[in-house]
Amino acid sequence: MSAMTRRVVLARFCDGPPVAEDFRIEEAPMPEPRDGQFLVRNILISVDPGTRARLSGKPSYIPPLKLGATVGAFSIGEIIDSRHPDFAPGEIVSLADGWAEHVIGDPRGFVRRITDRRLPLAAWLGVLGVSGMTAWFGLHRVANLQAGETVVVTSAAGAVGSAAGQLARIHGCKVIGVAGGPAKCDWLTGPARLDAAIDYKATGDLPAAIAAAAPEGVDVLFDNVGNAMIDRIIPLMRQNGRIVVSGQVDAYNTSDELAVEGIRNTRAFITHRLMMQGLVVFDDLPDWGAAEATMANHMVDGSLMGRWEVLPGGLEATPEAFAGLFRGENTGRRLVRLAPDPDDFPKDPS
Ligand SMILES: NC(=O)c1ccc[n+]([C@@H]2O[C@H](COP(=O)([O-])OP(=O)(O)OC[C@H]3O[C@@H](n4cnc5c(N)ncnc54)[C@H](OP(=O)(O)O)[C@@H]3O)[C@@H](O)[C@H]2O)c1
Numbered sequence: 001m002s003a004m005t006r007r008v009v010l011a012r013f014c015d016g017p018p019v020a021e022d023f024r025i026e027e028a029p030m031p032e033p034r035d036g037q038f039l040v041r042n043i044l045i046s047v048d049p050g051t052r053a054r055l056s057g058k059p060s061y062i063p064p065l066k067l068g069a070t071v072g073a074f075s076i077g078e079i080i081d082s083r084h085p086d087f088a089p090g091e092i093v094s095l096a097d098g099w100a101e102h103v104i105g106d107p108r109g110f111v112r113r114i115t116d117r118r119l120p121l122a123a124w125l126g127v128l129g130v131s132g133m134t135a136w137f138g139l140h141r142v143a144n145l146q147a148g149e150t151v152v153v154t155s156a157a158g159a160v161g162s163a164a165g166q167l168a169r170i171h172g173c174k175v176i177g178v179a180g181g182p183a184k185c186d187w188l189t190g191p192a193r194l195d196a197a198i199d200y201k202a203t204g205d206l207p208a209a210i211a212a213a214a215p216e217g218v219d220v221l222f223d224n225v226g227n228a229m230i231d232r233i234i235p236l237m238r239q240n241g242r243i244v245v246s247g248q249v250d251a252y253n254t255s256d257e258l259a260v261e262g263i264r265n266t267r268a269f270i271t272h273r274l275m276m277q278g279l280v281v282f283d284d285l286p287d288w289g290a291a292e293a294t295m296a297n298h299m300v301d302g303s304l305m306g307r308w309e310v311l312p313g314g315l316e317a318t319p320e321a322f323a324g325l326f327r328g329e330n331t332g333r334r335l336v337r338l339a340p341d342p343d344d345f346p347k348d349p350s
Pocket residue numbers: 048049050051130131134155156157158159160161178179180181184224225245246247248249250251279280281282325326327328329330332333
């Protein structure tokens with residue numbers, strides 16, 4: 001009998017916040033690499049809120065997933081069989097092929113080799129992976145961040161937000177993080193060393209709280225949450241302010257585009273010469289290597305803290321781990337462990 005593997009597939013389209021019953025685990029024959037491909041045994045898989053945009057069966061900024069399809073996700077694993085001359089068994093790679101025990105790697109798609117063994121493997125799925133790259137290119141390419149500016153980051157204790165806040169601080173900016181709950185805010189002003197943190201769930205008047213922390217106004221808003229948050233912060237923007245639209249976690253569960261909150265405060269775009277621009281981090285893929293190297297050095301010298309959690313429980317834990325993102329349960333990048341880390345990487349501290 002041929003070897004079998006397992007994967008998580010979409011069992012029904014999500015309606016509102018995702019629940020574990022939207023998914024099911026399926027057994028399937030072990031995939032076989034073709035020429036130019038390799039087989040990877042996943043070690044860590046990631047659950048990302050952006051995945052939600054594909055689960056309603058409706059068009060979004062990425063094509064919808066079909067029922068029965070493997071749920072797409074980033075992962076890190078070890079090559080166990082290769083039909084590619086440049087990729088050998090034993091190498092560690094990051095891929096984007098889904099919640100599955102085994103996946104096929106193909107360098108014509110997304111494949112990152114992980115060779116820097118100074119940091120735990122998990123760092124390469126969070127602060128040094130897509131999350132950290134979104135923060136880096138959002139701040140540096142989209143916002144053209146300048147030292148001395150005042151930056152507000154929303155969902156600031158999340159995977160993208162925690163990288164964005166710290167990178168802005170490292171760049172010499174004043175940084176205010178907006179997050180839900182005292183534990184997240186304590187982390188932002190403690191280990192992450194931001195200038196201020198605002199608990200939006202406890203603050204009746206968010207704009208007033210931001211204005212108190214930044215009476216000079218806001219030069220850059222790095223937003224992960226959505227239009228309702230942006231609309232409240234626009235009146236605080238300074239001349240030539242920039243708004244980076246990184247994500248819309250507040251809107252992912254609203255399947256009707258017309259029901260998503262709008263932005264009303266558009267007059268300030270004229271009076272204050274504001275700019276608002278989104279990004280898709282893969283547009284910057286050719287430049288990831290330099291950003292990864294700089295950020296890895298910041299992590300090694302202690303100026304940049306990774307923020308991730310690794311949940312046990314294997315593939316079975318993945319749907320519930322994903323659903324918890326929309327209840328604010330995660331601390332930074334949420335990962336699920338499928339296999340132990342290789343011996344030659346530092347042990348994961350979480
Ligand atoms: N543009 C790109 O290329 C790109 C690439 C990667 C990710 N992204 C986007 O970046 C954003 C952040 O990603 P991430 O992986 O770091 O996720 P994340 O920020 O960790 O997302 C989960 C967090 O979002 C917050 N949240 C959930 N529902 C909310 C709501 N209704 N209102 C306000 N906050 C809510 C919660 O934090 P609190 O407890 O603080 O509310 C929760 O812990 C996502 O929107 C993602 O899609 C964009």
